[in-house]
Amino acid sequence: MSNESGSHHPSRYESQKRRDWNTFLQYLKNQRPPIHISLCNSTHVIAFLRYLDQFGKTKVHLHPCVFFGQPDPPAPCTCPLKQAWGSLDALIGRLRAAFEEHAASPEANPFADAAIRVFLKEVKDSQAKARGIPYKKKKKKKRRVIHHPLKLHDDDHFINNTS
Numbered sequence: 001m002s003n004e005s006g007s008h009h010p011s012r013y014e015s016q017k018r019r020d021w022n023t024f025l026q027y028l029k030n031q032r033p034p035i036h037i038s039l040c041n042s043t044h045v046i047a048f049l050r051y052l053d054q055f056g057k058t059k060v061h062l063h064p065c066v067f068f069g070q071p072d073p074p075a076p077c078t079c080p081l082k083q084a085w086g087s088l089d090a091l092i093g094r095l096r097a098a099f100e101e102h103a104a105s106p107e108a109n110p111f112a113d114a115a116i117r118v119f120l121k122e123v124k125d126s127q128a129k130a131r132g133i134p135y136k137k138k139k140k141k142k143r144r145v146i147h148h149p150l151k152l153h154d155d156d157h158f159i160n161n162t163s
């Protein structure tokens with residue numbers, strides 16, 4: 001294959017996948033010593049995901065923060081920004097596909113490693129707790145109108161057992 005297939009208009013997914021792949025290769029190259037893709041394993045992938053947190057935009061509250069577990073904090077706090085679990089999950093999906101396209105042995109795909117699934121599950125659970133946002137379907141919860149002087153949503157004044 002001389003060139004990637006979509007020379008006209010690669011889909012958003014395809015171009016994103018290519019960007020992610022290049023970012024990952026660049027990351028491996030920048031390691032000391034550099035890591036060749038054929039030697040890359042799940043430990044490198046997880047280190048890469050942790051490295052990406054510094055570019056994250058999702059506030060994940062730490063335990064001592066008063067907003068820990070609050071989905072909609074009324075004020076800013078100093079907790080770190082991280083990559084949202086959903087972004088990491090989608091990223092791993094794209095990298096797994098890219099690896100299969102580029103690498104010789106898809107059976108040794110480090111992005112498909114069980115350790116990655118475990119890591120993502122931990123991120124998911126901890127972010128759900130810290131942000132008070134369940135990633136699963138919302139359970140029906142009785143909500144009451146709360147006196148909330150700081151914030152008033154238009155649809156907030158008549159909430160009664162709905163969500």
Ligand SMILES: [Zn+2]
Binds near residue numbers: 065
């Ligand atoms: Zn916080």
